[in-house]
Amino acid sequence: MEKNLEKYYLAFYGAIDGIVFIDCSSGLVKDCNLAFERLVGRTLEELKKTKIWQLRPVAERRLAKKMFEEMAYDGARELEELNIERPDGTIVPVELRIKRISQNDDAFLVSIARDISEKKLIREALIESEKTYRTIFETAGVAMAIDDENTFIKLANARFAKLTGFEIEELEGKKSWRQFVAPKYRAEIYGNSHERKANPEKNMPMCYEFELIDRYKNKRAILLNCTSIPDRKMTVASLLDITDFKASEEEARKAKNIAETYRISEKVKTELLSVVSHELRTPLTSIKGLTDSLLRKDVNWDDNTRNDFLESIRSETGKLSRLIDDLLDTTKLERNLLKLKRRKGTILQVIEAIKIDMECLTEKHQVIYDLQDGQSPLFIDKMRIGQVILNIVGNSVKYSPPSSKIKISSKTSGDHLVVTISDEGQGISDKDIPHVFDYFYQDSKNEKGKNKGIGLGLAICRGIIEAQGGEIWAENAVNIGAIVSFSIPLVKTQKVFGEKK
Known part of the structure; x- marks a missing residue:
C-alpha cells in the first residue's frame, strides 16, 4: 500500500501538466502539484484560500463560476480551453480535462491543466499563414486549383470557379479536373500528373496548352502550369485563359497571310505583264514580219518559200493560242473556276x-x-x-x-x-x-x-x-x-x- 502511495505521489508531483483537486461544495482548491502552482503563479497555501473561478480574469469569473457549478453537478468535461490570470496580470491560455470523483461523502473535481501558449501561438501563426496564402490564392491573376492523388479538386479559387462555370462548393471534393480537359489532351496530362506524383524526382513537363470545356460545353484555350507539393501527392495548377490571345494571334496570322497574298499577287501581276508582253511580242513580231514579206509587191515568192512562211505563221499562231490558253487556265485555277468534265x-x-x-x-x-x-x-x-x-x-x-x-x-x-x-x-x-x-x-x-x-x-x-x-x-x-x-x-x-x- 505504501509503495502504491509512493508511486502515486511521484506521478502526481512529478507530472509535467498541472493537476488540481477542487472541492465540489466550496470551489476551494484542496491540493495541486508543483506544475499547477507554476502554471497559475500561486503557492498551494495561497490556492487553498482561493475559489477556482477566482483564477480566471475578472471579466470571465461570473461565467467561470457557472461553469464550475455545472461541472460539479454533471461530473466531467473532456476538453476545455480557457484563460488563467496570474497575480502579475499575465494571461495564460490553458487546456483542461476535468472529471468528478467521490470519496466517502466528499466530492472533488480533478483537473489536468496544460499551458498552451506556444500551441496557441503556432495555431494563430498557422491561421494567419493560411489567411495569407488563401488571400494570395484568391487574388492571383489566374485561375488556381489544388488536386489530390485521385485528381479531385481539394481547393479552388474564384477565378477557377468562373472559368469552369461551377460554384466553389460544387468543385471542392466533388469534381475531378479531368472532366474539364478536352478528350484529346486528357491522356497526356493525366499520365504526366500521375507520374509526377508517383515519382516527384522525375523531370516531368510542367507547362501545357490544352482545351478546357466548361459546364456549358464552351471551349477555352488554356495555358496550364503545374507543380507538385513536396511530400504530398498533390498538385498546384494555375490556368491562364489564352483564348483571346489565340484569336488575336490567328487574326494576325490571317492578316499577315492576306498581306503576303497581296504582295505575291502584285509580284505576279508585274511578272505576268513582263513575261506575257515578251512572250506575245516574239510571235507577233514573227507573224508581222512574215505577213509583210508575203504582201510585198516587188517580190514574187515561189510556192515553197510562200508555204514555209505560212507554216511559220501557223506555228507562231499556235504558240499564241497555247499562251492564251495557259493564261486563261491560270486565271480559272487562281479563282477556283476550272470546271472538270469527269x-x-x-x-x-x-x-x-x-x-x-x-x-x-x-x-x-x-x-x-x-x-x-x-x-x-x-x-x-x-x-x-x-x-x-x-x-x-x-x-x-x-x-x-x-x-x-x-x-x-x-x-x-x-x-x-x-x-x-x-x-x-x-x-x-x-x-x-x-x-x-x-x-x-x-x-x-x-x-x-x-x-x-x-x-x-x-x-x-x-x-x-x-x-x-x-x-x-x-x-x-x-x-x-x-x-x-x-x-x-x-x-x-x-x-x-x-x-x-
Missing part, C-alpha cells in the same frame, strides 16, 4: 487521245510507253489529264537532247494510279525542285534564256491534278534526267456499280 476512263484512253499531238511534240525524241495497270478505272477529265501529260513531256523535250528517250509509265500504288514521265535531260537543280510547280518559276539551269518559257505549264499541271484529288511531284533520276510523277485516285468497284445503279 467521266469514267483509263490512262490508255488518255494516251490514245493525245497520240497525234505527242508524235508532233516528240518527233526528235524516242518515246517509250510502259503502261502497267493502264486499264485501271479512273474518274477523270481525260482532256485535262492529256494536257498535263503533254505539258510534262513538252518540258522533257525542251531540256533533253535530240534522240534521247522519254519514258511514260504507269502503275497502281494503293488506291491511286501513279503516272511517271522520265527523261535523259539535264535534270533539275536541288534548290529548284520545291518550286518547279510555282507560277512563273524558271529553272536556274536555264542558261541565258535558252528554252525560256512563261513558267505556267507545270503550275497548271499542279492545279489540274489537285483538282482531280491527286498529287504531283518532281525528282531527279539516279544517273541522268528528271522524273515528274502524278497520282490519280482509282475508282472503287463498289462505287462504279453504285453509280450505274
Whole structure:
C-alpha cells in the first residue's frame, strides 16, 4: 500500500501538466502539484484560500463560476480551453480535462491543466499563414486549383470557379479536373500528373496548352502550369485563359497571310505583264514580219518559200493560242473556276487521245510507253489529264537532247494510279525542285534564256491534278534526267456499280 502511495505521489508531483483537486461544495482548491502552482503563479497555501473561478480574469469569473457549478453537478468535461490570470496580470491560455470523483461523502473535481501558449501561438501563426496564402490564392491573376492523388479538386479559387462555370462548393471534393480537359489532351496530362506524383524526382513537363470545356460545353484555350507539393501527392495548377490571345494571334496570322497574298499577287501581276508582253511580242513580231514579206509587191515568192512562211505563221499562231490558253487556265485555277468534265476512263484512253499531238511534240525524241495497270478505272477529265501529260513531256523535250528517250509509265500504288514521265535531260537543280510547280518559276539551269518559257505549264499541271484529288511531284533520276510523277485516285468497284445503279 505504501509503495502504491509512493508511486502515486511521484506521478502526481512529478507530472509535467498541472493537476488540481477542487472541492465540489466550496470551489476551494484542496491540493495541486508543483506544475499547477507554476502554471497559475500561486503557492498551494495561497490556492487553498482561493475559489477556482477566482483564477480566471475578472471579466470571465461570473461565467467561470457557472461553469464550475455545472461541472460539479454533471461530473466531467473532456476538453476545455480557457484563460488563467496570474497575480502579475499575465494571461495564460490553458487546456483542461476535468472529471468528478467521490470519496466517502466528499466530492472533488480533478483537473489536468496544460499551458498552451506556444500551441496557441503556432495555431494563430498557422491561421494567419493560411489567411495569407488563401488571400494570395484568391487574388492571383489566374485561375488556381489544388488536386489530390485521385485528381479531385481539394481547393479552388474564384477565378477557377468562373472559368469552369461551377460554384466553389460544387468543385471542392466533388469534381475531378479531368472532366474539364478536352478528350484529346486528357491522356497526356493525366499520365504526366500521375507520374509526377508517383515519382516527384522525375523531370516531368510542367507547362501545357490544352482545351478546357466548361459546364456549358464552351471551349477555352488554356495555358496550364503545374507543380507538385513536396511530400504530398498533390498538385498546384494555375490556368491562364489564352483564348483571346489565340484569336488575336490567328487574326494576325490571317492578316499577315492576306498581306503576303497581296504582295505575291502584285509580284505576279508585274511578272505576268513582263513575261506575257515578251512572250506575245516574239510571235507577233514573227507573224508581222512574215505577213509583210508575203504582201510585198516587188517580190514574187515561189510556192515553197510562200508555204514555209505560212507554216511559220501557223506555228507562231499556235504558240499564241497555247499562251492564251495557259493564261486563261491560270486565271480559272487562281479563282477556283476550272470546271472538270469527269467521266469514267483509263490512262490508255488518255494516251490514245493525245497520240497525234505527242508524235508532233516528240518527233526528235524516242518515246517509250510502259503502261502497267493502264486499264485501271479512273474518274477523270481525260482532256485535262492529256494536257498535263503533254505539258510534262513538252518540258522533257525542251531540256533533253535530240534522240534521247522519254519514258511514260504507269502503275497502281494503293488506291491511286501513279503516272511517271522520265527523261535523259539535264535534270533539275536541288534548290529548284520545291518550286518547279510555282507560277512563273524558271529553272536556274536555264542558261541565258535558252528554252525560256512563261513558267505556267507545270503550275497548271499542279492545279489540274489537285483538282482531280491527286498529287504531283518532281525528282531527279539516279544517273541522268528528271522524273515528274502524278497520282490519280482509282475508282472503287463498289462505287462504279453504285453509280450505274
